[in-house]
Amino acid sequence: MAGYQHTLMLHVLVAVVGIGPLAALAVLALSKTERGLVAHVGKQLSRWASASMGLMLLTGIYLLYVTGWGYLQAAWFWVAFVLYLALEPLQRVIIKRASRDDEKTQAASRPLGWVLLVSLIVIVYLMYARP
Ligand code: HEM
Numbered sequence: 001m002a003g004y005q006h007t008l009m010l011h012v013l014v015a016v017v018g019i020g021p022l023a024a025l026a027v028l029a030l031s032k033t034e035r036g037l038v039a040h041v042g043k044q045l046s047r048w049a050s051a052s053m054g055l056m057l058l059t060g061i062y063l064l065y066v067t068g069w070g071y072l073q074a075a076w077f078w079v080a081f082v083l084y085l086a087l088e089p090l091q092r093v094i095i096k097r098a099s100r101d102d103e104k105t106q107a108a109s110r111p112l113g114w115v116l117l118v119s120l121i122v123i124v125y126l127m128y129a130r131p
Contacts, residue, residue: 004066011059018052021045029113035106039099080126083119
């Protein structure tokens, strides 16, 4: 199953290189960095991450196909998939809040950094361990 091995390698490679910027956005959001800077850098990171999310989906669907769609029966897959779907809106809300003028909304972007970071960790754990 050469196609499977190569796709799995691509999936993991994109997870590290592509999803890494999402982790960077999460760390930036929960830091004490000035919010304007978080919004500015966050936008760059987010562009890269969004493209990678598309690749994660494509390679992920191919992995499901070559494994006979069996993972669709597994609870871990659906938990990871729902978290995956939440990543895009989550990063958008973080950047939007960080770009706002009022300090209260800006500060509200901070706890979302934790939500993003924990979601990423849980996804990678579930995909790797397949409990
Ligand atoms: C943030 C998004 C994602 C991350 C970080 C991620 C990461 C990973 C990692 C680290 C593995 C383990 C590879 C190994 O065993 O060495 C994996 C496996 C897998 N992923 Fe993902 N993934 C993501 C999204 C998706 C999506 C959206 C799908 C499906 C639509 C998907 C389907 C799969 C499948 C089926 C496997 C198991 C392949 C196998 O070994 O049989 N992933 N993923």
